[in-house]
Amino acid sequence: LLVEFDASGSSDDDAIASYSWDFGDGTTGSGINPSHTYTSVNTFSATLTVVDSEGLTDSTTIDITVTQPSSGNTPPIAMTTATPISGEAPLLVEFDASGSSDDDAIASYSWDFGDGTTGMGINPSHTYTSIDTFTVTLTVIDSEGLSDTSSIDITVTQPSSGNTPPIAMITATPIGGEVPLLVEFDASGSSDDDMIASYSWDFGDGTTGSGINPSHTYTSANTFSATLTVVDSEGLTDTTTINITVTQPS
Incomplete structure (x- = not known):
């Protein structure tokens, strides 16, 4: 940082004999209008000391702030899509980071698939073998080391067997009568897409x-209330009830 200093506003009732400068970075100078270049990053206290013709002095200080040069680079923007975002295990998911952007170039695409595994690249695929909702995180880094992250949830469900529950159905003959009452029950109208086991x-x-x-x-x-419970070969169940009314002998 090149700084032009100016001590022309200093005054004395007679005459100022000298202008001495301490630029605050270990270097010094003299004169009413010196210039100085700061080459490191910091805040420097530059001190001017003026001496008049009779040796009287005065000092004043000004702070100069020097910052890191900006590269002009802006951070990248991470964007994630996935197909599909849900389904039954095992679930193969295709990820896509091609929507990510940067003002220069993205140097790397890093993936955390949320199940303890990781990957790299713009279009990775991953197979989920366990049941859960997984948060997948993409991290993009540009050519100057700036980064951004984006996340998407993948839901993996239990595989369905394709089996449907059975349907229980009762008939009874008779459904009412005097004590003692013998009733014949019939569950043959019950049904299942495979078979009823019990x-x-x-x-x-x-x-x-x-x-x-x-x-x-x-x-x-x-x-x-007589209750029938039917169970199919995969353990799915259904129940139904019929009322039997038994009266005292007349």
């Missing part, structure tokens, strides 16, 4: 049964 019954009077066509005798008067 038929479980709660007859509503504290007893249970199994099978597609069980029978049960009610020995007390009441209204009983």
Whole structure:
């Protein structure tokens, strides 16, 4: 930084005999209008000392601030896209950082895929094998070391089996009558897209049964809710209920 100093505003009732300068960076000078070049970054206190013809003196100081040269470079801008951003495991995701920009050039593209793995490049791909939501972070660095980051979330879900739950259906004959009442139950109307593995019954009077066509005798008067639970080969279930009304003998 070249600085032109000026002591012409100094005054004396007779005459100023000398102008001495301490530029604050270890160098000195003299004269009413010296110039000095600062070559390092700092704030320097430049001191002027004037001496008149009779040896009287006065001093004054001014601060000169010297800063680091600016490169004119601006930081890059990171931009991330991903296809797809969600899906079932294993999920292959294609990442794209081509929308990132810089006033000069981007020197590197670094990726943190959020699952403990990393990658490089403008268009990496990555396969997620576990179930979670992962925050993926892109860091771009330009040719002068300035950087920016951008993040995107990737959601990975459990693979679906394609199986649908079964549908439970009951018929009963009869659905009402006097004690003792023998009822024939029928679950043959139940259905599943694969197969029903089990038929479980709660007859509503504290007893249970199994099978597609069980029978049960009610020995007390009441209204009983008989419940059928069907389970398919992949463990999915459905239930349905029918009421059986048992009366006292007339």
